[in-house]
Amino acid sequence: MLDKNEKRTGSFRRSAGPTDEELIERFQKGDLYAFEAIVRRYKDPLTNFVYHYLGDRIDAEDVVQETFLRVYRNKHLYKNIAKFSTWIYTIAGNLSKTELRRRKRRKLMSLSHLGFDDKDYELPSTLQSPDGIVDGEMKEETIRREIEALPARFKEVVILRDIQEFAYEEISDILNIPIGTVKSRVNRGRSRLQKKLQHLLDKS
Amino acid sequence: MRPCQRLKRILEDYCDGELKGRDKKDVELHLGECSGCGEYVHGIQNLKSALKNLHPIHTDENFIILLRERIRREAAKSYRTKRIQEIPVWRWALAAGVAAVAVFSGYRILQKGAHPLQERTPAPGIVSRTESLESVQQNDVQYVLEDLSGSSRSSAPASREALPQVQAASSDSAARERRLDQIRDQVKIVNF
Numbered sequence: 001m002l003d004k005n006e007k008r009t010g011s012f013r014r015s016a017g018p019t020d021e022e023l024i025e026r027f028q029k030g031d032l033y034a035f036e037a038i039v040r041r042y043k044d045p046l047t048n049f050v051y052h053y054l055g056d057r058i059d060a061e062d063v064v065q066e067t068f069l070r071v072y073r074n075k076h077l078y079k080n081i082a083k084f085s086t087w088i089y090t091i092a093g094n095l096s097k098t099e100l101r102r103r104k105r106r107k108l109m110s111l112s113h114l115g116f117d118d119k120d121y122e123l124p125s126t127l128q129s130p131d132g133i134v135d136g137e138m139k140e141e142t143i144r145r146e147i148e149a150l151p152a153r154f155k156e157v158v159i160l161r162d163i164q165e166f167a168y169e170e171i172s173d174i175l176n177i178p179i180g181t182v183k184s185r186v187n188r189g190r191s192r193l194q195k196k197l198q199h200l201l202d203k204s
Numbered sequence: 205m206r207p208c209q210r211l212k213r214i215l216e217d218y219c220d221g222e223l224k225g226r227d228k229k230d231v232e233l234h235l236g237e238c239s240g241c242g243e244y245v246h247g248i249q250n251l252k253s254a255l256k257n258l259h260p261i262h263t264d265e266n267f268i269i270l271l272r273e274r275i276r277r278e279a280a281k282s283y284r285t286k287r288i289q290e291i292p293v294w295r296w297a298l299a300a301g302v303a304a305v306a307v308f309s310g311y312r313i314l315q316k317g318a319h320p321l322q323e324r325t326p327a328p329g330i331v332s333r334t335e336s337l338e339s340v341q342q343n344d345v346q347y348v349l350e351d352l353s354g355s356s357r358s359s360a361p362a363s364r365e366a367l368p369q370v371q372a373a374s375s376d377s378a379a380r381e382r383r384l385d386q387i388r389d390q391v392k393i394v395n396f
Contacts, residue, residue, distance in 0.1 A: 036268070039268060039271060040268070043263045043267055043268075044260060044261075044262055044263055045260075047261060047262075047263045048261055051261055057261060060261075061263055061264060061267065064263070064267075065267070065270065065271050065274060068271055069271070069274055069275065069278060072275055072278070073278065140258055140259065143254060143255070143258060144258070147255075158255070161220075162251075162255040162256065163255050163256070165256070168220075183216070186216075187216050190248060190251055190252075193251055193255075194247050194248070194251050197251065197254070200254070201247065201250045201251060201254060
């Protein structure tokens with residue numbers, strides 16, 4: 001299990017024991033224990049990544065399970081020219097995007113089924129009361145909600161850079177976009193978050 | 205206050221720890237003099253710190269068990285698919301032939317059994333059931349009518365006793381005629 005102060009992606013790759021690439025190679029040769037070691041190593045970081053992306057824990061675990069299932073099914077497709085972490089995060093990111101698209105479709109469908117009547121629907125407020133914000137959990141919840149509300153192109157880079165602490169180069173490999181684009185999106189994503197979370201950040 | 209626009213990208217690199225040596229020192233010197241850039245860097249560092257300190261969530265304790273179960277199901281499915289793919293073509297052809305024969309036979313059986321009362325050409329010397337039924341009804345009606353009119357009383361068979369009410373009314377010809385009409389109506393209803 002990862003500790004709060006532990007680096008989310010770097011520590012397990014630099015820790016003692018076989019590297020990810022060695023494990024996947026053993027798994028490609030039929031060693032199922034190597035696969036389980038990969039699962040134990042990546043299940044929490046991947047769940048965090050997907051959770052911030054989707055904003056729902058159960059959906060996040062489903063997507064991560066599907067990610068491991070894809071790794072299991074397509075283990076022969078991994079070639080040792082890229083980092084294993086890049087490969088698995090790419091799979092998880094693509095599955096998360098698919099899930100987001102599916103949600104959008106569902107949302108559209110459910111909206112199209114709504115009829116017009118005389119009732120007034122009160123939308124829940126996205127702002128917490130000032131007292132509630134003081135609470136640490138509420139603060140975290142607010143930050144998570146604002147991350148989730150970011151456009152996907154900014155959200156994925158901010159999560160990978162500032163929460164998962166990937167290097168720009170790795171993010172560029174995972175998302176298959178140039179480093180310059182990654183940097184630009186990170187900064188734009190940060191600016192948006194700063195504006196939204198100004199009241200929280202000033203207090204801290 | 206706004207940061208110096210020409211330095212914005214460098215300040216972002218500084219916040220990401222990408223600057224080293226002299227570049228880093230130059231930026232730090234500038235930050236001591238420019239409050240706009242100082243605020244900008246402070247804001248980014250605050251945000252980075254808030255994001256970094258979000259509590260990581262942990263997967264459910266049954267995560268690996270559930271995953272193993274999914275993989276087991278997946279493996280079983282791929283095994284079945286593989287087995288199906290391994291079946292030689294001649295077996296598929298044989299199975300298709302047997303299925304075709306079965307479907308054709310079933311169709312024929314259904315076709316024969318679908319209209320049990322349908323008129324079929326009887327074999328020579330055999331009277332069909334509907335035909336015999338019609339002839340019996342016609343004979344009965346003929347008999348009753350003859351019996352009521354009294355024209356062929358002598359040739360009436362033993363079933364004459366079956367109509368005692370009609371015989372009792374035979375003395376009155378008008379009543380007999382009415383009764384005769386009633387019987388005719390009843391016969392019409394029976395035939396209908």
